[in-house]
Amino acid sequence: MSEQALEGAREEEVQRLAAAIDLKDPGTILRFGAAAQSRAQAAADAMLEGAQNRETGEAGATLSAMLAALKGFDVTTLAEKPGFFQRLFTRAGAEVAAITQRYEGVRAQVEEIGDRLDTHRTKLLEDVERLERLYAATLDWFHALADHIEAGQRVLARTDAELIPALEAAAARESDPLAPQALRDARAARDELERRVHDLRLTRQVAMQALPSIRLIQENDKALAAKIQSVLANTVPLWRQQLAQALAIHRMREAGQAVKAATDLTNTLLTANAETLRRGNAEARRELERGSFDIEAVKQANAALVGTIEDSLRIADEAKAQRRAAEAELAKCEQDIRRALSAARARENPAPR
Structure with missing residues (x-):
């Protein structure tokens, strides 16, 4: 309905209400606006029900329980480097198994709370719709009171301008x-x-105060429902992702320790081989020095020794180059992961248009 049509409809209503007032009939004055004022009790009851909405309190308590459960299970400690005594008295596999077992218990608790939160969210959205209908009804009530006040004012103005002066003139004539x-x-x-x-004006003030109160309760319900949705859609998945990353980092560290052990063993074998070569060369030299010896054999042994040394240096250089290449590949992998995560985050939070 257009604004002009609305104004025309209200004008017709005001004229109808004014025509229903008969100063000679006290009953029309007593009944004037009584139906509109009777809505005050219904509006007050609805406001009290909204203010005492148990669903809002239970939803807030359930949301707090969810956050407490998530905060109580800190998965970041798994990614930290264990201390000496922890490494000495705790096996890595047992630690991961304990973390996983505890996670299963917390996950069941989180899923149960999540189901309750989803139920609360549905009821909160229903309350928002109910409050929207209450707001529209209260607004209609406010306009109805305004129409009654306008009609009463018109009758008062007409009475002061026409009826009272006419009756005063008739009384003055004493006929x-x-x-x-x-x-x-x-x-x-x-x-x-x-x-x-005047009473209707007071009632209209009550209706005017009810409108922002309804909106305030409605906004609180909408904010709580939105927060529940955010926790279910963002906080819980991020918590699970953090656990997966912590476990992956822990296993990566274990793999690194295994590689380090293999490298240490290789170094030990190289050192042992060098010592063995040294002892064998010393024994050969002593045998050669005991009598005549073949210079070519000595030169060949010396060349073999030099080759051994050069091979060792070359192997060391190749190992360094391989490690640098591995570091570059690891850095590239890390950049790829960050870029993929950034792209996923951008898709989840599109820029406003």
């Missing part, structure tokens, strides 16, 4: 002995109507 009583009755009815209009 009708009942004219003074009619004037008194008209003034009393006029005052009664003025009191009714």
